[in-house]
Amino acid sequence: MKDEAIYRRLFRTALLIRLVEERIIDLYPSDKIQSPVHLSIGQEAVAVGVCDGLKPDDLVFATYRSHGFYIAKGGSLDAMFAELYGRKGGVSGGKAGSMHLAAPEVGLMGSSAVVASTIPHAVGAGLSFKRRGASQIAVAVFGDGATEEGVYHESLNFAALMKVPVLFLCEDNGLAVHSHRPARQSYRLTGHAASFGIATRRVEEGWDVLAIRRATLDAAARVRAGEPFVLEIATSRYKEHVGVGEDFHFNYRTSDGVDAWKRRDPLIVDTKLAAALRPEIDREIEAAVAFAEASPAPGRAELLTDVI
Amino acid sequence: MRKLDYAGAIREATAQEMERDPRVFVYGIGVPTWSSIFGTTKGLPEKFGKERCFDTPISEDAMTGFGLGAAIRGLRPIHIHIRVDFMILATNQLINMVSNYTYSTGGKLKVPLVVRAVIGRGWGQGAQHSKSLFSNFTHIPGLKVIAPTTPSDMKGMLTAAIRDDNPVICFEHRWLYWAEEDVPEEPYEIPLGVGRILRPGKDVTIVGLSWMNVEARLAADILAKRGVSVEIVDPRTLAPLDEDLIVESVKRTGRCIIADCDWVDSGFSAELSARINEKCFGRLKAPVKRIGFAHTPAPTVRELENEFYPNARTVVHAVEDMLGLEAANLDGEDFFSHERRFRGPF
Numbered sequence: 001m002k003d004e005a006i007y008r009r010l011f012r013t014a015l016l017i018r019l020v021e022e023r024i025i026d027l028y029p030s031d032k033i034q035s036p037v038h039l040s041i042g043q044e045a046v047a048v049g050v051c052d053g054l055k056p057d058d059l060v061f062a063t064y065r066s067h068g069f070y071i072a073k074g075g076s077l078d079a080m081f082a083e084l085y086g087r088k089g090g091v092s093g094g095k096a097g098s099m100h101l102a103a104p105e106v107g108l109m110g111s112s113a114v115v116a117s118t119i120p121h122a123v124g125a126g127l128s129f130k131r132r133g134a135s136q137i138a139v140a141v142f143g144d145g146a147t148e149e150g151v152y153h154e155s156l157n158f159a160a161l162m163k164v165p166v167l168f169l170c171e172d173n174g175l176a177v178h179s180h181r182p183a184r185q186s187y188r189l190t191g192h193a194a195s196f197g198i199a200t201r202r203v204e205e206g207w208d209v210l211a212i213r214r215a216t217l218d219a220a221a222r223v224r225a226g227e228p229f230v231l232e233i234a235t236s237r238y239k240e241h242v243g244v245g246e247d248f249h250f251n252y253r254t255s256d257g258v259d260a261w262k263r264r265d266p267l268i269v270d271t272k273l274a275a276a277l278r279p280e281i282d283r284e285i286e287a288a289v290a291f292a293e294a295s296p297a298p299g300r301a302e303l304l305t306d307v308i
Numbered sequence: 309m310r311k312l313d314y315a316g317a318i319r320e321a322t323a324q325e326m327e328r329d330p331r332v333f334v335y336g337i338g339v340p341t342w343s344s345i346f347g348t349t350k351g352l353p354e355k356f357g358k359e360r361c362f363d364t365p366i367s368e369d370a371m372t373g374f375g376l377g378a379a380i381r382g383l384r385p386i387h388i389h390i391r392v393d394f395m396i397l398a399t400n401q402l403i404n405m406v407s408n409y410t411y412s413t414g415g416k417l418k419v420p421l422v423v424r425a426v427i428g429r430g431w432g433q434g435a436q437h438s439k440s441l442f443s444n445f446t447h448i449p450g451l452k453v454i455a456p457t458t459p460s461d462m463k464g465m466l467t468a469a470i471r472d473d474n475p476v477i478c479f480e481h482r483w484l485y486w487a488e489e490d491v492p493e494e495p496y497e498i499p500l501g502v503g504r505i506l507r508p509g510k511d512v513t514i515v516g517l518s519w520m521n522v523e524a525r526l527a528a529d530i531l532a533k534r535g536v537s538v539e540i541v542d543p544r545t546l547a548p549l550d551e552d553l554i555v556e557s558v559k560r561t562g563r564c565i566i567a568d569c570d571w572v573d574s575g576f577s578a579e580l581s582a583r584i585n586e587k588c589f590g591r592l593k594a595p596v597k598r599i600g601f602a603h604t605p606a607p608t609v610r611e612l613e614n615e616f617y618p619n620a621r622t623v624v625h626a627v628e629d630m631l632g633l634e635a636a637n638l639d640g641e642d643f644f645s646h647e648r649r650f651r652g653p654f
């Protein structure tokens with residue numbers, strides 16, 4: 001397929017994610033979504049480029065900021081909105097909500113709101129592929145902040161020792177809530193990973209779905225051949241850490257960095273393609289919202305189900 | 309006296325102790341940042357500088373061990389976790405190291421470390437942001453565990469905790485941050501290990517933990533209208549426990565309901581129930597009853613949260629049940645909901 005056709009496909013998914021999250025922003029004041037949301041607006045290209053560089057049966061382990069990965073892996077939009085609404089038609093029956101999106105049926109194996117806690121799961125899943133001689137790979141998705149937890153280092157070490165097919169994917173938005181990366185870290189991620197003998201790559205063009213896709217294809221090929229890989233992608237979180245607003249008035253960052261990113265963001269710059277794709281995407285989203293609205297709420301009968 | 313809220317009481321106790329004792333310092337993820345742990349550390353970095361109020365990497369385990377190292381060398385750290393769920397990452401240090409450091413050094417080294425853990429429900433916070441886990445820590449010898457309910461208790465007990473030469477874990481329910489009452493301005497200590505009768509009564513004792521004291525108080529008001537007199541006992545310190553206060557109360561009323569904001573199974577309520585049964589056996593007119601979370605991870609959706617969490621309604625029905633009263637229609641009653649922030653006084 002020509003790059004142009006691929007670009008169009010990836011752009012569409014990225015736009016879908018952005019419009020879904022913008023719809024969440026619209027809906028939020030109505031209190032229909034009664035739980036915290038961590039938006040990925042600004043970071044969509046990472047989820048889209050990476051998931052397109054994977055095979056459908058590769059597995060992803062993610063974080064609380066995973067609307068993008070859920071959609072990019074092919075999760076049902078109806079079931080996602082119903083999950084955010086806390087309805088029975090939700091992907092986890094409405095019990096998990098935005099912070100714990102999981103759709104194992106499409107390879108999103110789980111997401112956690114405890115920082116870094118899914119990283120070793122990908123190593124375990126990778127080991128299971130190796131045992132079975134499968135050519136699948138596992139992807140651990142985490143933020144830059146997550147690499148400060150010991151479990152990140154321990155997971156890297158074990159994956160390198162056991163030659164596990166796992167792709168460690170760091171979404172580097174430079175922030176952990178309101179703390180900037182240089183105030184938290186004395187290491188460079190790639191240099192650190194290299195000391196375990198793990199191959200690494202950092203992509204600076206985190207707005208560029210094609211560049212991310214290519215980097216993922218290359219990395220995934222090496223992982224499939226039987227070694228871990230650390231892929232770090234620079235990106236930008238436009239909104240506040242949690243919630244639907246902006247956060248420049250908190251005075252811990254200015255809008256300059258975000259503005260510079262926006263000037264390169266195809267979802268903003270490529271207005272022609274966005275306009276062409278938008279009507280169909282809007283209909284898709286409205287149908288999903290309608291599905292959620294019509295789905296019944298769980299009640300006492302569901303309180304104790306699926307516990308064990 | 310002026311009114312102060314619970315978050316303000318924490319802030320004031322911390323600032324006054326930092327003023328009084330240059331060895332005291334505060335740290336943890338997000339501590340000096342804009343959000344300042346629900347406002348409880350606001351102004352501290354400006355007043356005391358970055359050396360005594362600082363942010364950390366997302367490394368709870370190491371940062372707890374760091375606190376221990378500083379504490380045994382003469383500093384007095386206060387480590388803060390914005391959710392107890394994240395403190396779980398520090399349990400090796402807390403349970404294997406901090407708790408038995410004094411023991412394994414033959415009493416030569418003390419660990420004056422305060423660890424503040426925010427607990428409680430929010431708004432769809434779900435399974436990983438809403439635990440309490442009292443009993444995980446009261447189970448461990450060598451740790452003091454406090455869970456103050458009122459702003460004035462918080463100020464006095466946090467002050468005592470900071471001055472204590474032993475490790476103290478302080479649980480703070482985040483719905484309490486807005487509670488307000490008269491709080492003395494000058495520094496004062498409320499000794500750890502001393503409970504408090506929040507409301508005297510004669511028909512039934514409710515032992516309330518943290519937020520559940522607010523619900524118990526609402527329940528007591530409703531029951532009072534029907535001539536039922538409820539005594540509310542707040543242990544305040546969970547370890548060491550003021551057992552005498554609780555036992556005396558239950559002996560007086562002959563009935564006890566334990567209202568916990570935690571899971572019931574193997575929860576702190578089980579410990580309380582066991583002790584009450586041991587000490588009040590012949591005086592009980594009914595079996596001790598326990599109230600707490602449903603035995604499931606916390607759901608995210610509101611409809612299930614309403615089933616999961618106990619509240620004043622649960623307490624009223626438990627009392628009715630115990631006294632053999634008919635269940636009242638509570639439709640007209642004013643219950644707490646999180647949209648209407650709770651404001652004291654108690």
Ligand SMILES: Cc1ncc(C[n+]2csc(CCOP(=O)(O)OP(=O)(O)O)c2C)c(N)n1
Nearest residue numbers: 065113114115143144145146175176177394
């Ligand atoms: C173990 C743990 N500690 C602290 C937190 C609070 N917390 C939530 S998100 C976050 C920042 C994480 O930053 P990063 O990994 O870069 O991900 P981002 O939010 O930027 O996507 C923190 C500290 C948590 N959820 N879990």
Ligand SMILES: [Mg+2]
Nearest residue numbers: 143144173175
């Ligand atoms: Mg980050």
